[in-house]
Amino acid sequence: MKDIQGGVCAPLGFKAAGIHCGIRKNKSKKDLALIVSDVMCHAASTYTLNKVKGAPIAVTKQHLLNGEAKAIICNSGNANTCNPNGEDIANAVCGLCAKELGINENDIIVASTGVIGQPLDLVPFENHMNELVQALHSQGSSDACEGIMTTDTVKKEYAVEFEIDGVTCHIGAIAKGSGMIHPNMATMLAFVTSDVNISKEMLNEVIHEVVDDTFNMVSVDGDTSTNDMLSVMANGLANNKEIVQKDESYHIFKDALMYICELLSKGIAKDGEGATKLLTCHVNNACSQKDAKVVAKSVITSSLFKAAMFGKDANWGRILCAIGYCEASYDVDKIEVTLASSAGSILVCQNGRGYPFDEDQALKILSEDEIEILIDLHDGNYQATAWGCDLTYDYVKINGDYRT
Amino acid sequence: MKDIQGGVCAPLGFKAAGIHCGIRKNKSKKDLALIVSDVMCHAASTYTLNKVKGAPIAVTKQHLLNGEAKAIICNSGNANTCNPNGEDIANAVCGLCAKELGINENDIIVASTGVIGQPLDLVPFENHMNELVQALHSQGSSDACEGIMTTDTVKKEYAVEFEIDGVTCHIGAIAKGSGMIHPNMATMLAFVTSDVNISKEMLNEVIHEVVDDTFNMVSVDGDTSTNDMLSVMANGLANNKEIVQKDESYHIFKDALMYICELLSKGIAKDGEGATKLLTCHVNNACSQKDAKVVAKSVITSSLFKAAMFGKDANWGRILCAIGYCEASYDVDKIEVTLASSAGSILVCQNGRGYPFDEDQALKILSEDEIEILIDLHDGNYQATAWGCDLTYDYVKINGDYRT
Structure with a gap:
């Protein structure tokens, strides 16, 4: 597996675009993004567990009932949440986009x-949908990434190349994060493309497995957003033998997806609103996976x-x-804590x-912009990481x- | 019931003191407090649910096994938590104090x-215990209150007078709060004195009932401290007929204690670290008491x-x-939100x-230093308040x- 350029357009058959359509007042800020596959994709999403949900989530859920999609459209500057006519507007956006692309509106996320x-x-969409579709380009991932950013300060855009059975495959992704970031079974907005050939069932399975270890382990401010969503579209153009069970190919794809989602998660954490440091909390030797996760996330959320x-x-x-205040099992008297960064590491708590x-050494370590908190519970064999x-x-x- | 002066010394038979003994470097800041009753008290405490607990909590729990106490000693500047010899030190502090007061060390909180x-x-305690005991005074509540403050900027000290069966009774209290404030079944440090005659069982019962509606509904920063504790000492000197069941007298005492604890809770919230505003969230018409509390506390913690x-x-x-992200039942489509202050009130969300x-009117309302958030769930008859x-x-x- 290797890192490559191209973001969501790195996989075969994907184009993207991002423009300013006027939802935001600032004309230099793109506020509308589109990702389109040349052919139909198997698609799956996970959504926020917040009971107050954005209207687009209801519409996307409906559109993904058949596990297929060809395009993703996303605006920034307005969450379209808690609005009286939110679903009508989200449907109308899909309608405009479908018409311009010449596809079925049910195939739009x-x-x-x-x-x-x-x-x-709706007016900015009406006036600029043609411009958006005309802007679609195989190098358009960065524009799309800019189109979904809010208070983000850097683009979260990644892609990898890997092999399944000797066939070259790709995954690309963009995400936005920044504030209201404390995902619960879902995530901020992250859009992942792939040319891997994988069944709908396996795609749906793999994104839930990956999300629990990546996006759900990030917290910027403890606030779970109303609009969190991760969507993956896989169009199969890599032409590998379709993944239909949890075999070696599945795990290769899962590892690549995990790698991409971990990059996005770290990117989102590091670019959290106002952040100057990325904090990574590794919990080792917990008595269960759940205990490891709960401890890591509690520390990262404080x-x-x-x-x-x-x-x-x-x-x-x-x-x-x-x-101490998280709902996990451990023995307080065994806890060991080490602080680390590229400047070194230092044990600060034992038993x-x-x-x-040495306070001076600690200060030196904590002056770096990426800090690791290593917690050893000495209580089992499970580990977890939170950002x-x-x-x-x-x-x-x-x-x-x-x-x- | 009426507000009176005197804090923890307002009830009959209580003296208090606060001095600088040298735990803190800043000599102008008091760092040691003592509250003593002339006669033995019925006493009860609630403690933090944080699994990492301060050493003094273990010692106090032991001392309160018999439901009796005569004195409370408390230092600021050091939590005596996660120290190898914490309990030894806490026991030694009690020993020094008991010797100087001529009482049993098991009767000290x-x-x-x-x-x-x-x-x-231990040295500052050894060198200054005599000075502390000599400073005990019936007007010493404010000094004791200063002795327990950390980053608090104002004293949280209250007292009330009320009648049970024609007998005049009193409750006095001091508390410290500020940071690491998100009590769970217990509280920051709050010490309450009373001259009411009440059985150990009823005293233990009433503090748990009151804490759930007061201290446990406060959040400054979502962090539940390791040292939270509310202690109540009732010495019976008011000479009312002993309260031994949940009769009218019990409820009069409970109402007075609730009033005092609510004052302390609001005081702690308003003086939260860095705070410029007290936020009070009232949730009305929830379908259960628990749902009302969970919603109010989730908003106040965001x-x-x-x-x-x-x-x-x-x-x-x-x-x-x-x-939306809290664990409560309600119908999103019925939620109504009003923002209010002494400058007026404004409906911002309906259904x-x-x-x-009017944004200008909202700004005027939110420019006050005490803001009320009124949430009507239109889903039942229960209500709760969080600060x-x-x-x-x-x-x-x-x-x-x-x-x-």
Whole structure:
């Protein structure tokens, strides 16, 4: 498996585009994205578990009942959530897009991200759908990625090449994250394309397996969004023998998808609103997989711990505190905590008690922009990893006045 | 029932003191507090559910096995948590205090608050226990309150007078809060005194009933501390007929205790680390008490919502989002949200959808320093209230470098 360029257009048969259509006032910011496959794809999605759901999610669920799709359309600047006519608008967007592409509107995945509870005007879509479709290009992934960004500061766009049975295959992806990021069984917006030939059932299976270990292990601010969605479209153009069971090919595809989703997850965590640091929490030797995950996610979600990381403060007591209040099994007296970065590593807690450490060295380690928190529970054989970011002045600034 | 002065010394037979003994470097900050009753009290406590618990909690639990206590000693500046010899130190502090007071060390409630995982030196206690006991005074409540404060900026000290069967009774209280505040079945540190005559069983019963509706409904930052504790000592000197069952007298006492604990809870929320606003979330017409509480607490805990309140931004979509991801039953399409303050009130969401409102009026309402969020679920007859504060630059500043 190797990293390649091209994002969602790296797999065979995909084109993408991103334009400014006028949903946002800032004309230099793209606000509409489109990804299209030349041929019909097997497609699957996971969605937010928030009971307040964006209208596009209801429409996409309906469209994916048959497990097939040809295109994804997504706007930023407005979440189309808690609006009286949200589903009508989402359906109308699909209708406009289908007409312009000459496809069936039921084969379109639709998504929105932005402010909740403000009516979404159809006019910008009407006026610019032709322009959007004309802009479709095999190098259009970056434009599409820009089109879905909100307060994101960097593009989250990745692709890999790998082999199944001697056949070259690809996966490409774009995602947006930043704030309201604490996925639960689903994710922020992430769109994944692949030319792998895989059955609908196996595709649906694999994305749930992957999401639990990647997007669901990220937290920026503990707030699970109303519009989280991961969609995968696989068009089969790589021409491998169709994956119809959990055989070696399935696992090769799963590993590649896991790798891409992990890159997206880390990218989203590192670009969390106001973030200056990527925090990676590895929990080792837990007595179950679930316990490992719960501990890792609790630490990565703690506001106090996140603020300490912003301040480069090796305040490991807050890590113990966050382990202490989570719903997991472990023995407090066995917990070991090490802080690490490219500048080195330092043991700060052993047997659940403070371990004398050099504050200057800790400061040096915590001054890097990627920090690892290594928690050894000495209580079993399971491990998990979670990703997050620090809590900064800029998070408050960005969210103190998001709508204006 | 009427508000009175005197804090924990307002009930008959209580004295208190607070001094600087040297746990903190800043000599102008008191760091040791003592509350003593002239006679033996019935006493009960609730404790943090964090599995990482401060050493003083283990010692206090042991001392309260017989439901009796005469004194409370509490230091700030060091939590005495995750230390190898924490319990030995907590026992030694009780020993020193008992000797100086001439009482049994098993009759002392001990508590600590401050940094986790730094050894607590016994020397300051040894050198200043005599001074502390000499300072005991019937007007000493404020000094004791100062002695337990950490990043608190105002004293949380209250007292009430009320009648049971024609007998005048009192309850007094002090508390500290500020950060790491998200109590679970227990609380930050709160010490309550009373001269009411009440059985051990009824005292234990009433504090659990009251805590669930008061301290457990506060969140500053979602982090449940390792040292949370509410202790109540009732010495019976008011001379009412002993309360031994849930009769009218029990309910009068419960109402007074509820009133005091609600004042402390609001005080702690308003003085949350970096806070500029007290946020009160009332949930009405839920289909159960639990659903009402879960919704209220989810809203009050959302970082995104808290940051919006700091920015005076009527971003009600974040309220809907926080309702959506909590574990409660309701009908999204019936939710109504009103924002209110002393400057007026404004409906922002009806039937789960945006309701057109005047942004200028919303700004005026949100510019006050006490904001009410009124959520009507139109789904039953239960209600609950939760308290919190906004998320500000100063929260990040305070917690970015707490230890130094």
